[in-house]
Amino acid sequence: MKLGFIGCGNMAKAMIGGIISSKILSAEEIIASDSYAEGLANTNKELGINITADNKEVAMNSHVVVLSIKPQYYDNVIKEISSVIKDETIIVTIAPGQSLEKLQGQFGRAVKIVRTMPNTPALVGEGITGVCKNALVSEEELNYICNILSGFGKAEVVEERMMDAVMAVSGSSPAYVFMFIEAMADAAVMQGMPRDKAYKFAAQAVYGSAKMVMETGKHPGELKDMVCSPGGTTIEAVRVLEEKGLRSSVIEAMKACVEKAGKM
Template sequence: MKIGFIGTGNMGGAIIKGYLAVNPEKADSIYVYNHHVEKAQILSQELGVHNTESIKELVENTDIVVLAVKPNAFEQVMPQVAASVSVQKTLVSIAAGVSISYLEGFMLRGVGVIRVMPNTPSLVGEGMTSVSRNKSVCEEAFVQVMDLFSSIGRVQEIGESLIDTVVGVSGSSPAYAYMFIEALADGAVLEGMQRKQAYIFAAQAVLGAAKMVLETGLHPGELKDQVCSPGGTTIEAVRSLEKNKFRSSIIEAVHTCAEKSRSMSK
């Protein structure tokens, strides 16, 4: 299926590059449009994808249209998309706070709509993406979209009612992780390590711990227990974290983030 991208900024460009890194032979099936013409031209020359001169041209030449633009651009972009879209096509949005029903409101009844929530680690091929669809999405298009986003990390289908939870647990959580890494490094600097080296130690430890959760299938609590020797250094550190409400603070952060996402969607 032919895939078109309206918007080729950081996230749109990362998705295209990730997909073609895994499927280099499919460059001819990718179409791009950007109102900053030179950005699309550069991407076209770099990757061998088709550059289009208008949204109309892109929609007419593709089966799946990915809206990789900011939410504030939808009022301008969607009427142009709707003018050319048909029930044979599938619309994909990666914008936060833009619901499936909002997108359906612009188009003919029966157009397939998929709402996607990636996160910024997608830029380095380690993203976590949720995918939600309406009842009009055909199976072929859905499989293609899942394949597209699996090229930049992991992807899971969820009901749209959980989209605000996704924002809290993966969409915004890279920021929490960066804060944790920074704090770990601060602790190492306090103990005498050079800051540049401290960031490497802290970041690699977090990366490795996350990989252990994903690849072993063990409960995070069990993995934590494996590190905590009786009367040892780690359990003393865990005691300190619990005393300072570490886990409670994280739970509250996810909840607060999801609540904010819900209020923005309204």
């Protein structure tokens, strides 16, 4: 197999689905294991990939092995598979707080490791994944991994010291954005708009605004100023957001996110 997943939860399924639909790899080239047999069987039915209950089978038979499990399970799973990992195998991790040095120590020997941080918009092919590697991974191998990751969005190589910031600014941030959309929709409902339309207007406004940042290359502050007419309604709303500490709240939330990652 070219690609194996140990753990096949929502994030793994999103990644696999994107990789297959983008035709980067076929379902026949992917294998996954998971302790939840019913969920694994459903994934096999939905995506057509190979499945097994044996983590070692995935580790032994995959060129790239993705550890798509929660951080608290890394120790046990790595102990289980470390003896069967081949020298040419590339280990890809997606958990926060798991540094390359720590992971190398868990394997107890030289292993090729690529540390990544994807996010849930991978479910709709719009994810972004931060990527860094250890010294054993060649640039060619890193490019291969980034190509796989591009199957469900964008992949951006960063220095490892930035990975906790990546986790805060993209890995966890969909939750902040969903809260913002929900709050805007609640306000629209309060003004008499039906809830289904309120969610549609709020979500499309966020989507379109993000697209403007990506496609125009303009500073977000400049784009904000373009909406704020002198003495108008938008600048009045911006004044209230500043008064209530929107920026500070977001910064403090992301700071807390990074601090939590450092303790995992």
